Amino acid sequence: MTDVLVCVKRVPDTSGEVVLTADGDAVDGRYAGWTMSAHEECAVEIAAGVAGDSGGSVTVLTLGDEDSVEQLRAALAVGAGEAVRIDARADDYGPADVAGAIAEVARAREAAGQGFGLILVGNDAADTGDHQVGIRLAHLLGRPVVAGAQEVTAADDRLEVRVGTASGTEVYDVPMPAVLTVLEGGVEPRYPNISGRMKAKKAQIEVVEPGVAPQGSGRLGLRVLPPPESNVEVLGEGAAAAPSLVAVLREIGVVR
Amino acid sequence: MSVLVVVEPDEGGDGLSVVSQETLTFARQLPGDGVSAVLVDAVGEPDDSVLTHCREHGVDALYVTDDERLQRYAALAWARVVGAAAEASGAAYLIAGGTARGNEILAHAAAVLEAPMATNVVSIAQPEPLEVERQVAGGAVLERVALTGEPAIASVAGHALAPEPAQAPGQARVERVTAELADADRAAQVVRLEEREGGDTSALTGANVVVGAGRGVGGAEQFADVEALAARLGGAVGVSRVVTSLGWRPHHEQVGQTGSRIAPDLYLACGISGAIQHWAGCSSSKTIIAVNTDAEAPMVTKARYAVIGDMHEVIPAVLEELG
Numbered sequence: 001m002t003d004v005l006v007c008v009k010r011v012p013d014t015s016g017e018v019v020l021t022a023d024g025d026a027v028d029g030r031y032a033g034w035t036m037s038a039h040e041e042c043a044v045e046i047a048a049g050v051a052g053d054s055g056g057s058v059t060v061l062t063l064g065d066e067d068s069v070e071q072l073r074a075a076l077a078v079g080a081g082e083a084v085r086i087d088a089r090a091d092d093y094g095p096a097d098v099a100g101a102i103a104e105v106a107r108a109r110e111a112a113g114q115g116f117g118l119i120l121v122g123n124d125a126a127d128t129g130d131h132q133v134g135i136r137l138a139h140l141l142g143r144p145v146v147a148g149a150q151e152v153t154a155a156d157d158r159l160e161v162r163v164g165t166a167s168g169t170e171v172y173d174v175p176m177p178a179v180l181t182v183l184e185g186g187v188e189p190r191y192p193n194i195s196g197r198m199k200a201k202k203a204q205i206e207v208v209e210p211g212v213a214p215q216g217s218g219r220l221g222l223r224v225l226p227p228p229e230s231n232v233e234v235l236g237e238g239a240a241a242a243p244s245l246v247a248v249l250r251e252i253g254v255v256r
Numbered sequence: 257m258s259v260l261v262v263v264e265p266d267e268g269g270d271g272l273s274v275v276s277q278e279t280l281t282f283a284r285q286l287p288g289d290g291v292s293a294v295l296v297d298a299v300g301e302p303d304d305s306v307l308t309h310c311r312e313h314g315v316d317a318l319y320v321t322d323d324e325r326l327q328r329y330a331a332l333a334w335a336r337v338v339g340a341a342a343e344a345s346g347a348a349y350l351i352a353g354g355t356a357r358g359n360e361i362l363a364h365a366a367a368v369l370e371a372p373m374a375t376n377v378v379s380i381a382q383p384e385p386l387e388v389e390r391q392v393a394g395g396a397v398l399e400r401v402a403l404t405g406e407p408a409i410a411s412v413a414g415h416a417l418a419p420e421p422a423q424a425p426g427q428a429r430v431e432r433v434t435a436e437l438a439d440a441d442r443a444a445q446v447v448r449l450e451e452r453e454g455g456d457t458s459a460l461t462g463a464n465v466v467v468g469a470g471r472g473v474g475g476a477e478q479f480a481d482v483e484a485l486a487a488r489l490g491g492a493v494g495v496s497r498v499v500t501s502l503g504w505r506p507h508h509e510q511v512g513q514t515g516s517r518i519a520p521d522l523y524l525a526c527g528i529s530g531a532i533q534h535w536a537g538c539s540s541s542k543t544i545i546a547v548n549t550d551a552e553a554p555m556v557t558k559a560r561y562a563v564i565g566d567m568h569e570v571i572p573a574v575l576e577e578l579g
């Protein structure tokens with residue numbers, strides 16, 4: 001039986017236009033909306049798979065303000081059974097701080113006899129992209145960690161972890177308890193069904209105080225790059241543009 | 257006050273990876289008094305081509321390891337090697353390329369040293385005290401951060417700058433380092449490598465030409481013309497995330513924030529809208545040509561050239577024109 005902790009972060013959805021807050025200190029999600037990172041959606045899916053196969057549980061955790069309950073509920077709707085929110089402003093926390101706060105929760109659970117055999121985080125958060133929380137967490141807990149996990153199978157207290165690279169797949173075999181940082185591409189996150197949504201709506205969310213004082217991320221400010229001025233040269237429309245397109249290919253030397 | 261750069265060998269065996277060369281170019285801008293490098297993911301005597309690149313990039317000393325236990329990749333064990341090299345070189349700055357390996361090894365080193373680390377750095381905003389600008393939110397936003405650690409630890413965004421040889425070549429003296437390795441340092445180690453069927457897809461990141469395909473392709477069965485054009489141009493196929501999410505193509509072909517970063521001579525983006533997360537992976541291409549039915553699509557307005565129309569009419573016509 002493997003009990004899994006999966007950590008998700010509320011991030012602004014930046015697929016559309018990006019707007020900063022008035023003080024230039026954060027990305028303003030009021031217009032674009034909020035989401036969790038794609039990697040974390042895959043992490044939730046992997047968590048559900050590993051726990052489901054072994055009769056274990058899935059707990060989803062976030063460090064964030066009250067609004068981040070939305071992301072916890074999204075995970076509850078697709079396989080997590082319990083949710084914990086570390087009550088803090090995520091922007092005040094650097095990746096080492098987040099790792100420290102998650103480690104505190106994991107240790108407290110362990111001390112209460114409910115340790116997590118597997119902790120999953122995303123490879124990198126969609127907003128800050130620090131690539132650090134999982135690895136720092138593993139060091140704090142003295143556990144092995146594999147970064148970029150795409151497919152995971154658990155058996156006999158070990159994990160087979162598959163990581164895609166340019167030339168193929170690297171396979172790891174690691175003992176539990178372990179930490180994995182998950183990269184999208186290996187599993188297909190499921191969509192919530194009606195009963196999942198109902199369950200998520202009613203679920204209790206445990207709120208805990210952060211066990212660390214944050215040092216911060218060193219952020220001094222943000223700026224959005226102005227869109228480059230368009231200098232596109234339209235070569236034409238449809239099939240009729242083929243000769244001019246090929247002329248460009250010759251000009252830049254990719255065909256002779 | 258020296259700079260130590262974590263460098264990786266080129267996949268094709270031709271010296272250092274392009275990103276490592278970019279990273280050395282970046283590292284020379286730091287206010288240190290000399291650049292050294294530590295070679296990761298390669299054990300034993302470095303290739304001549306590696307030394308040539310190191311000399312070109314002004315590297316004084318190249319740290320390498322002979323430890324056979326590292327033949328199979330283990331990130332934490334490599335971080336120990338990097339740590340030993342940092343100590344030997346007295347590094348005040350520890351820099352790597354923003355690749356999977358680079359970020360992973362640096363994050364372990366940062367955890368061991370309990371030092372802060374900045375990823376995806378694109379420029380130095382102020383040398384002392386060190387402040388850098390880094391890409392966040394998939395490249396849509398630049399964040400200015402104070403980098404206070406000793407050493408200062410940072411990864412450089414792939415293709416944020418072009419590799420340039422140093423004004424004065426370096427000696428590239430080979431120095432061997434041995435790191436104390438505990439068994440726990442290799443608890444997470446690659447046990448097996450499964451080569452991909454159909455060969456090498458480092459083809460994508462190394463290709464001179466990439467033919468990009470997005471949702472506009474229309475379906476998994478409709479890639480024949482895209483593949484034919486890529487083959488005709490001696491290039492690779494790259495796709496958007498919608499295409500991989502729909503299962504039309506495998507994830508390793510994805511270009512963008514959560515896929516590969518490419519910098520080919522030509523990126524021919526067909527049926528791709530050009531969302532910021534996609535742009536993050538392709539913006540360093542030398543020339544971008546967009547083929548799109550929508551003249552207002554961001555891919556079109558950001559491209560150098562565009563053809564407005566149905567890609568399944570344009571591509572066959574281009575193939576015919578090429579003969």
Ligand SMILES: Cc1cc2nc3c(=O)[nH]c(=O)nc-3n(C[C@H](O)[C@H](O)[C@H](O)COP(=O)(O)OP(=O)(O)OC[C@H]3O[C@@H](n4cnc5c(N)ncnc54)[C@H](O)[C@@H]3O)c2cc1C
Nearest residue numbers: 470471472496497512513514515527528529533534549567
């Ligand atoms: C955290 C995060 C990470 C992400 N990472 C990535 C990433 O790594 N890579 C990535 O690509 N995306 C990524 N995305 C998704 C990204 O925001 C876009 O949703 C995606 O790139 C859009 O793919 P598309 O251009 O194929 O599809 P669409 O946006 O649907 O665009 C399709 C385009 O095709 C055109 N078209 C339609 N039919 C035709 C035709 N017959 N001929 C020619 N043109 C046609 C349309 O005009 C349109 O411009 C990420 C998103 C998030 C939130």
Ligand SMILES: Nc1ncnc2c1ncn2[C@@H]1O[C@H](COP(=O)(O)O)[C@@H](O)[C@H]1O
Nearest residue numbers: 007008063121122124125130131132133
């Ligand atoms: N505030 C947070 N709350 C919960 N998990 C987080 C938080 N910040 C980061 N994480 C997790 O750590 C991963 C990597 O984040 P980062 O190291 O910041 O790129 C994310 O994908 C999340 O899974």
